[in-house]
Amino acid sequence: MTNSPRITVAEFEDLCAEQLPFVAMMGLQVQDIGYGNARILLPTSENILRPGGTVSGPAMMGLADAVMYAAILGQIGRVEQAVTTNLNCNFLRRPKPTDIMGVGKLLKVGRRLAVGEVSMFTMGEEDAPVAHVTATYAIPPDHQ
Amino acid sequence: MTNSPRITVAEFEDLCAEQLPFVAMMGLQVQDIGYGNARILLPTSENILRPGGTVSGPAMMGLADAVMYAAILGQIGRVEQAVTTNLNCNFLRRPKPTDIMGVGKLLKVGRRLAVGEVSMFTMGEEDAPVAHVTATYAIPPDHQ
Amino acid sequence: MTNSPRITVAEFEDLCAEQLPFVAMMGLQVQDIGYGNARILLPTSENILRPGGTVSGPAMMGLADAVMYAAILGQIGRVEQAVTTNLNCNFLRRPKPTDIMGVGKLLKVGRRLAVGEVSMFTMGEEDAPVAHVTATYAIPPDHQ
Amino acid sequence: MTNSPRITVAEFEDLCAEQLPFVAMMGLQVQDIGYGNARILLPTSENILRPGGTVSGPAMMGLADAVMYAAILGQIGRVEQAVTTNLNCNFLRRPKPTDIMGVGKLLKVGRRLAVGEVSMFTMGEEDAPVAHVTATYAIPPDHQ
Numbered sequence: 361m362t363n364s365p366r367i368t369v370a371e372f373e374d375l376c377a378e379q380l381p382f383v384a385m386m387g388l389q390v391q392d393i394g395y396g397n398a399r400i401l402l403p404t405s406e407n408i409l410r411p412g413g414t415v416s417g418p419a420m421m422g423l424a425d426a427v428m429y430a431a432i433l434g435q436i437g438r439v440e441q442a443v444t445t446n447l448n449c450n451f452l453r454r455p456k457p458t459d460i461m462g463v464g465k466l467l468k469v470g471r472r473l474a475v476g477e478v479s480m481f482t483m484g485e486e487d488a489p490v491a492h493v494t495a496t497y498a499i500p501p502d503h504q
Numbered sequence: 505m506t507n508s509p510r511i512t513v514a515e516f517e518d519l520c521a522e523q524l525p526f527v528a529m530m531g532l533q534v535q536d537i538g539y540g541n542a543r544i545l546l547p548t549s550e551n552i553l554r555p556g557g558t559v560s561g562p563a564m565m566g567l568a569d570a571v572m573y574a575a576i577l578g579q580i581g582r583v584e585q586a587v588t589t590n591l592n593c594n595f596l597r598r599p600k601p602t603d604i605m606g607v608g609k610l611l612k613v614g615r616r617l618a619v620g621e622v623s624m625f626t627m628g629e630e631d632a633p634v635a636h637v638t639a640t641y642a643i644p645p646d647h648q
Numbered sequence: 649m650t651n652s653p654r655i656t657v658a659e660f661e662d663l664c665a666e667q668l669p670f671v672a673m674m675g676l677q678v679q680d681i682g683y684g685n686a687r688i689l690l691p692t693s694e695n696i697l698r699p700g701g702t703v704s705g706p707a708m709m710g711l712a713d714a715v716m717y718a719a720i721l722g723q724i725g726r727v728e729q730a731v732t733t734n735l736n737c738n739f740l741r742r743p744k745p746t747d748i749m750g751v752g753k754l755l756k757v758g759r760r761l762a763v764g765e766v767s768m769f770t771m772g773e774e775d776a777p778v779a780h781v782t783a784t785y786a787i788p789p790d791h792q
Numbered sequence: 793m794t795n796s797p798r799i800t801v802a803e804f805e806d807l808c809a810e811q812l813p814f815v816a817m818m819g820l821q822v823q824d825i826g827y828g829n830a831r832i833l834l835p836t837s838e839n840i841l842r843p844g845g846t847v848s849g850p851a852m853m854g855l856a857d858a859v860m861y862a863a864i865l866g867q868i869g870r871v872e873q874a875v876t877t878n879l880n881c882n883f884l885r886r887p888k889p890t891d892i893m894g895v896g897k898l899l900k901v902g903r904r905l906a907v908g909e910v911s912m913f914t915m916g917e918e919d920a921p922v923a924h925v926t927a928t929y930a931i932p933p934d935h936q
Contacts, residue, residue: 382560416526417569417588422562444561445905446878446928448592448736450763450782452756467780468740472904473877473930475738477765477780492755492765494738494782496878496928498905589761590734590784592880594907594926596900611924612884616760617733617786619882621909621924636899636909638882638926640734640784642761670848704814705857705876710850732849736880 363395366437372430375438383426386419390430396466396476398430403459415455415490420462421447424478424493427464432474435466436503445473446496455490458482467494474499507539510581516574519582527570530563534574540610540620542574547603559599559634564606565591568622568637571608576618579610580647589617590640599634602626611638618643651683654725660718663726671714674707678718684754684764686718691747703743703778708750709735712766712781715752720762723754724791733761734784743778746770755782762787795827798869804862807870815858818851822862828898828908830862835891847887847922852894853879856910856925859896864906867898868935877905878928887922890914899926906931 367375369390376384391399402415402423425444432442464478473496480491511519513534520528535543546559546567569588576586608622622637623630655663657678664672679687690703690711713732720730752766766781767774799807801822808816823831834847834855857876864874895918896910910925911918 380560382562416524416566417591418526418562418566421565421591422560425561443598444595446592446594447561447565448590448782448880450590450755450784451588452763453758454587467738467777470741475740475780489755492763492782494736494780496738592736592926594899594928596907597902611882611921614885619884619924633899636907636926638880638924640882668848670850704812704854705879706814706850706854709853709879710848713849731886732883734880734882735849735853736878738878739876742875 365393365395365434367393367433369393371438372433380426383422386422388423388426393430393434396431396435396469397464398427398434399461399463400427400430401459401461404457414457415460417451420460420480420491421449421493423460423462423480424449424464424495427462427478428476428495428497431464431466431476432497432499435469436499439500439503442497442499444495445498447493448495449491449493451491453488453490456482460490472498472501509537509539509578511537511577513537515582516577520570524570527566530566532567532570537574537578540575540579540613541608542571542578543605543607544571544574545603545605548601558601559604561595564604564624564635565593565637567604567606567624568593568608568639571606571622572620572639572641575608575610575620576641576643579613580643583644583647586641586643588639589642591637592639593635593637595635597632597634600626604634616642616645653681653683653722655681655721657681659726660721664714668714671710674710676711676714681718681722684719684723684757685752686715686722687749687751688715688718689747689749692745702745703748705739708748708768708779709737709781711748711750711768712737712752712783715750715766716764716783716785719752719754719764720785720787723757724787727788727791730785730787732783733786735781736783737779737781739779741776741778744770748778760786760789797825797827797866799825799865801825803870804865808858812858815854818854820855820858825862825866828863828867828901829896830859830866831893831895832859832862833891833893836889846889847892849883852892852912852923853881853925855892855894855912856881856896856927859894859910860908860927860929863896863898863908864929864931867901868931871932871935874929874931876927877930879925880927881923881925883923885920885922888914892922904930904933
């Protein structure tokens with residue numbers, strides 16, 4: 361049996377528009393939110409590219425942060441005050457100047473902390489991720 | 505004896521304008537670059553604030569990445585192809601919606617990797633950092 | 649097509665006996681080494697347990713380090729001078745005082761750096777890992 | 793004004809003998825515990841050396857974990873259930889086969905999380921650390 365997600369893509373997008381202007385500015389496109397997992401696309405755009413043609417590191421970390429947030433809300437529903445406490449990013453390959461997909465899943469949802477991982481890759485190259493993030497969020501103790 | 509920095513603030517700003525549009529977009533103000541250290545200010549601006557009034561995580565990671573880059577070029581001079589390989593950020597306190605200063609120093613410059621740390625804080629509160637980053641850059645083997 | 653591992657379990661165990669006394673002291677049991685992946689068991693033993701009955705953090709980080717090393721040598725063969733440059737561990741659940749399995753795979757093998765991840769869990773509970781590590785190794789540039 | 797430490801070296805050593813057999817096994821020598829900081833020595837010993845003469849990574853991570861634990865108890869007093877949730881280690885230089893000193897201080901003590909950093913170096917070489925750790929501990933909400 362699979363649990364249903366506790367937030368819809370449309371609800372999450374509304375939340376981002378209100379609460380995450382930095383992320384919204386990046387033009388992120390939420391593809392899917394499940395119970396403890398999510399997929400979000402970072403589209404190519406001039407302002408996140410480095411000359412020579414590669415995607416900037418902060419843009420990829422912003423993508424990963426958004427994927428984690430979506431995966432958490434997909435599992436515990438819309439809560440106030442879920443905040444990132446740690447984010448560790450390994451940059452693995454120089455990305456091509458094209459769309460980047462971020463796919464994340466939670467490794468743990470405890471009473472106070474949620475931990476997950478996000479892989480990022482260019483389309484069709486899931487086996488050769490350009491970056492990998494693990495991140496921890498503090499979540500409200502009464503989230504259940 | 506103290507070594508002189510091998511890149512000036514003006515040279516670094518030119519480099520950012522060319523190479524780091526994402527960072528430039530954040531309006532970063534380089535305060536100082538030394539031999540293996542740097543200080544950069546992230547000014548308050550609408551587009552990096554989260555409602556409720558706090559600075560977004562990706563903006564602080566972008567600040568830290570820029571501080572590290574400046575500290576490295578301050579020590580090894582302008583090189584092509586210094587790229588971040590790992591960035592680990594601990595978010596420590598909810599920042600007030602005000603300017604954030606990032607202060608970084610290198611812990612090591614080896615033949616192929618440079619590692620450093622960056623503390624971020626609001627003005628006048630150096631003892632209570634809002635975030636702390638350690639990061640690794642791959643640098644060209646012939647940088648010496 | 650799957651590539652064959654470039655080191656056997658027996659060869660890796662000999663290497664550990666020579667080079668990694670700390671790891672050998674933990675009584676690690678290598679289960680399997682593939683091309684870029686590995687499985688190693690950390691058996692229950694008095695000296696790694698914390699009273700109250702849980703496995704110590706350093707023992708799990710030692711396990712993860714060994715799994716990564718095995719996965720790397722499984723892909724590039726026995727090389728001198730593969731050394732850990734970064735290890736990030738998220739401790740997810742309090743482990744029971746029982747055997748811990750570490751399962752790892754590489755995310756990238758570049759010219760100079762290899763990056764991978766290791767999940768650790770008690771037997772039969774793969775879906776609820778007790779810890780998760782990402783780690784980077786510096787590898788010799790002429791490893792190919 | 794400086795706050796007094798809330799645990800003594802002797803009390804901390806008793807606690808380690810009871811609760812941290814792995815750490816005790818390493819022969820750690822607690823030098824000093826202050827309010828939110830600590831210094832611990834990892835003495836040279838056969839079983840933590842790698843042939844060729846260097847100190848093993850897991851031993852240094854165990855040292856850092858102990859330093860953090862001492863620094864936390866130095867600030868909040870002896871509590872049950874302070875547990876590591878994240879430890880990130882950058883290995884900076886190949887250590888000589890000699891004693892390693894670990895010096896740590898807290899970056900934050902919140903209601904539920906404490907975060908700190910630990911530098912490790914061989915005696916007389918504080919400016920050239922062999923490793924650097926940041927770590928997070930979950931602490932009891934009623935610790936104040």
